[in-house]
Amino acid sequence: xxxxxxxxxxxxxxxxxxxxxxxxxxxxxxxxxxxxxxxxxxxxxxxxxxxxxxxxxxxxxxxxxxxxxxxxxxxxxxxxxxxxxxxxxxxxxxxxxxxxxxxxxxxxxxxxxxxxxxxxxxxxxxxxxxxxxxxxxxxxxxxxxxxxxxxxxxxxxxxxxxxxxxxxxxxxxxxxxxxxxxxxxxxxxxxxxxxxxxxxxxxxxxxxxxxxxxxxxxxxxxxxxxxxxxxxxxxxxxxxxxxxxxxxxxxxxxxxxxxxxxxxxxxxxxxxxxxxxx
Ligand SMILES: [Mg+2]
Numbered sequence: 001x002x003x004x005x006x007x008x009x010x011x012x013x014x015x016x017x018x019x020x021x022x023x024x025x026x027x028x029x030x031x032x033x034x035x036x037x038x039x040x041x042x043x044x045x046x047x048x049x050x051x052x053x054x055x056x057x058x059x060x061x062x063x064x065x066x067x068x069x070x071x072x073x074x075x076x077x078x079x080x081x082x083x084x085x086x087x088x089x090x091x092x093x094x095x096x097x098x099x100x101x102x103x104x105x106x107x108x109x110x111x112x113x114x115x116x117x118x119x120x121x122x123x124x125x126x127x128x129x130x131x132x133x134x135x136x137x138x139x140x141x142x143x144x145x146x147x148x149x150x151x152x153x154x155x156x157x158x159x160x161x162x163x164x165x166x167x168x169x170x171x172x173x174x175x176x177x178x179x180x181x182x183x184x185x186x187x188x189x190x191x192x193x194x195x196x197x198x199x200x201x202x203x204x205x206x207x208x209x210x211x212x213x214x215x216x217x218x219x220x221x222x223x224x225x226x227x228x229x230x231x232x233x234x235x236x237x238x239x240x241x242x243x244x245x246x247x248x249x250x251x252x253x254x255x256x257x258x259x260x261x262x263x264x265x266x267x268x269x270x271x272x273x274x275x276x277x278x
Contacts, residue, residue, distance in 0.1 A: 002189040004197075006222045006251060010204035012272045015039070016051035016077075016192055016218070017263060019061070021211035022228055023052070024068050026259045035257070035264035036070070042273050043071040051075040051195070051206070053188040055214060057131055058085060058092070080167070080214075081191035082136040082182050097198060098191070102135045106183045109162050111137050114181055117160040124149055124179070137181040143170055146177030153179065189217035196223075207270050209263045211235075224251050226266030230258040 017023045023039075025032030042048045050073035052061060058078045065072060076085040076092060082102070084095040114137050118124065123145045127138040141149050150168040157164050166181045196203040208218045209226035213235065219225040220242040227236050236254055243252050253269045255262030267273040 002185075002187065002193060002217050002221055003246075004193060004203050004222045006248065007202075007204050008250070010202060012207045012224055012267075012270050013205040014049040014051060014074075014201060014207070015263070015267060015272060016053050016206050016208045016223070018188075018210040018212070018215050019052055019054045019056065019064055019070075021230060021259060022209050022215075023070065023260055023263055024064060026230065029258065029261075032258070032260040035260040036068070038264055038273065039260070039267070040069070040071045043073075048267070048272055049074050049201075051077060051192065053077040053081075053192055053208075053218065055080045055188070057133070058083065059130055062092075075195065077188055077191045077195065079133045079136045080180055080182060081186050081188045082133050084191055084195055095195075098194065099134065101194065101198075102183050102186070106135070106163050109164070111135070114157075114162060114164055117156050117162060118153060118181070121149065121152055121156075124153075127178070135183055135186070137164075139179040139181070140171075140174075141177040141179065143175065143177045146170065146179070149177070150179060153181065157181070187217050188214065189221050192218055192223075193221055207267060207272055209266055211259070219252075220246075222246075222248060222251065224253070224270045226253045226255055226263060226269075228255050228257070228259055228262030228266075230262075 052073045061076050061078050074087050084098045085092040086095045123141050124139050127140050131138045146168050153166045163184045164181050165184050168179045171178050196206055206223045208223040211228050211231045219239045243249050253266040255265045257265045268275045
């Protein structure tokens, strides 16, 4: 379940955002840096709360926070929605209610059993330990074999009756294929909506901002949504169409600014942050 029915009168209090191409300033973009400073200050003063929702693994999120001087968010949804961390007394702690939820939804079929079911597939290699999670088994392969391997894995998971799905993507930097095996239906959108319905805030308090296809599901969940100007081709149309079909066009803000500037603009549009007066 990735969608809910919004209550438009509830004011936004939290920004949930993708990192790369969205909250992280684009290289050499000064207005992005200024926008980040505004968001940083409003977070510091307690005016807004933050959730990062990213495909990055946890250590890589922490590295991004240090490298780009990002605010330390209240929540981190990482590993494509397969793990949630909460900031408690200045430390990030794995959010155990979500672990328990995933454990239940996988019927206790664990990663060792998944790995076992996928042994002996040619050209399929496990990624290093830092890319692995209790509920995410990550492989790499050559780009040429990617689609064939995704099909093979799906077939093996189905045959073994395992409640897991696999997702393939190309890594343009490494020039290889990446395959994640996750509990069925798990995504950033799923984790965010689950969190927003199981902690002390509601989905109606959340604004979601993103820039690419992997943000699509969260952008159309029903949260107030910001698509930044540097988004991938076709994303705006696709999000717009889906929200229109649900009668939720007013939940979308299409930013004129790129990345961080677009996020700030959208937060001001939705009244989460005040527009600059000076
Ligand atoms: Mg992105």
